Amino acid sequence: MDLESTPLPGIGLRHSFVTEEGRRIGVVVHHVGGRRDLVHDDGVDPDSACSLALTRAEAIALARLLGVLDVVEGAGAGCATGGHVRGA
Numbered sequence: 099m100d101l102e103s104t105p106l107p108g109i110g111l112r113h114s115f116v117t118e119e120g121r122r123i124g125v126v127v128h129h130v131g132g133r134r135d136l137v138h139d140d141g142v143d144p145d146s147a148c149s150l151a152l153t154r155a156e157a158i159a160l161a162r163l164l165g166v167l168d169v170v171e172g173a174g175a176g177c178a179t180g181g182h183v184r185g186a
Contacts, residue, residue: 112137122147125157136160 104112106126114124114137126135126149134157137149152160 099115101113101115102124104114106112110126110128112124112126114122116122121139123138124136126137128134132154134152134154135149136152137147140146140148
């Protein structure tokens, strides 16, 4: 799977990938305020997209629901932070 990072001048950075079904999913990280927008195309019109704005805490909660933080915590068990993700 190829991950793409695209600078968005005056906004931030978009990270995205294309799913097996051919849909593009991404996250726009804004320079100001750290807001993250979860974006995906509508599956029919490639120029149309839906988005959901997330705070940093909400983005971390979503990562936990997707199981990402379980992997990070397990892999980091031997590091100085004890494998816990800090922030929010």
